Amino acid sequence: MIISSVETFATEYVSLVRVRTDDGDEGWGQVSPYHADLTAEVVHRQVASHVLGMDADDIEALNQVVLDREHKFQGTYLYRALCGVDSALWDIRGKRAGKSVSQLLGGNRSEFPVYASSMKRDISPRQEAERMLALRDQYGYHSFKFRIAAECGHDIDQWPGRTEEIVKTMRATLGDDVTLLVDANSGFTPKKAIEVGHMLTDFGVSHYEEPCPYWELDWTREVTRALDIDVTGGEQDNNMIVWKQMIDSHAVDIVQPDICYMGGITRTLKVAEYAKQAGIPCTLHSANLSMVTLFSLHFMAAIENAGKYVEFSIEGSDYYPWQQHIFSPGFEIRDGNLLLSDKPGWGIEIEPEWIALSDYRVSYNKASS
Numbered sequence: 001m002i003i004s005s006v007e008t009f010a011t012e013y014v015s016l017v018r019v020r021t022d023d024g025d026e027g028w029g030q031v032s033p034y035h036a037d038l039t040a041e042v043v044h045r046q047v048a049s050h051v052l053g054m055d056a057d058d059i060e061a062l063n064q065v066v067l068d069r070e071h072k073f074q075g076t077y078l079y080r081a082l083c084g085v086d087s088a089l090w091d092i093r094g095k096r097a098g099k100s101v102s103q104l105l106g107g108n109r110s111e112f113p114v115y116a117s118s119m120k121r122d123i124s125p126r127q128e129a130e131r132m133l134a135l136r137d138q139y140g141y142h143s144f145k146f147r148i149a150a151e152c153g154h155d156i157d158q159w160p161g162r163t164e165e166i167v168k169t170m171r172a173t174l175g176d177d178v179t180l181l182v183d184a185n186s187g188f189t190p191k192k193a194i195e196v197g198h199m200l201t202d203f204g205v206s207h208y209e210e211p212c213p214y215w216e217l218d219w220t221r222e223v224t225r226a227l228d229i230d231v232t233g234g235e236q237d238n239n240m241i242v243w244k245q246m247i248d249s250h251a252v253d254i255v256q257p258d259i260c261y262m263g264g265i266t267r268t269l270k271v272a273e274y275a276k277q278a279g280i281p282c283t284l285h286s287a288n289l290s291m292v293t294l295f296s297l298h299f300m301a302a303i304e305n306a307g308k309y310v311e312f313s314i315e316g317s318d319y320y321p322w323q324q325h326i327f328s329p330g331f332e333i334r335d336g337n338l339l340l341s342d343k344p345g346w347g348i349e350i351e352p353e354w355i356a357l358s359d360y361r362v363s364y365n366k367a368s369s
């Protein structure tokens with residue numbers, strides 16, 4: 001089962017990848033969103049060039065070959081691109097086995113709880129609380145994540161007092177029975193982060209994401225040690241040395257790798273396994289409704305140390321028009337749970353209308369063509 005072609009279907013925001021084999025198998029995957037047209041170029045130049053002609057089922061070896069050959073280029077674009085091929089190969093593996101990817105990974109669930117995840121900071125606390133309340137009634141969500149601080153804000157809030165006000169407003173509006181999570185997106189120094197953390201604890205918030213600049217691991221660890229609330233992070237990280245440092249020193253209470261930033265399922269499994277050995281749960285980062293949320297659902301439904309919920313973005317076509325109508329069936333939420341199909345592979349069909357509007361490129365295995 002030799003990889004015979006790697007195709008990209010790119011837009012500026014997202015690029016799908018189709019891998020075909022000489023046996024006639026085909027699998028669909030996706031690179032990490034944003035600047036995806038640039039990432040598609042990397043797929044052909046620095047990933048496909050190495051994997052064409054390799055055994056499609058030896059995903060582990062194939063990851064290694066790409067990273068070895070491109071050892072001078074181990075930055076985000078390489079991993080973003082690698083995810084496109086890695087995720088397509090898991091689709092092929094599932095289709096050949098007649099199992100969903102989740103089943104291949106040992107899962108047998110048909111749904112998984114989600115938390116409703118806001119991407120907005122330019123929204124007033126009242127508006128945020130009101131839309132969450134409406135979504136709770138519509139979809140049965142029981143867990144909600146909203147934004148505090150300003151992204152990489154150096155202790156300066158989005159506007160004065162917003163952080164304190166939104167925490168208070170969310171709890172007052174949604175009541176005491178719901179789970180509240182916050183994301184500070186690298187916003188605070190340790191002193192301010194700890195001060196905010198005590199306030200979060202007072203309002204029963206249970207998940208405090210990325211309180212400090214994520215590259216300042218010592219700062220994050222200081223906050224984790226000072227607070228009882230779960231401090232979480234890791235979405236941007238893709239380097240295994242960093243993951244080991246983070247986990248070995250318990251810099252966070254919950255790890256949050258992003259499958260697309262990590263380079264795919266194969267490398268993310270290693271992080272989850274390493275965290276499991278340390279008794280640390282894994283709650284993946286999946287901040288939009290492209291295939292990353294599908295990958296995360298299959299993954300979380302299978303691993304032993306899965307956190308309590310899959311991240312599910314509440315932003316629709318008004319905010320992220322690019323994530324609509326890529327594949328079918330689309331995501332379905334019932335009583336706060338995301339439904340998981342047991343169809344082989346990722347269990348989806350790519351929408352021909354979406355394909356028709358994307359930029360197409362193909363790399364062939366020259367030995368077989």
Ligand SMILES: [Mg+2]
Nearest residue numbers: 183209210235
């Ligand atoms: Mg985050």
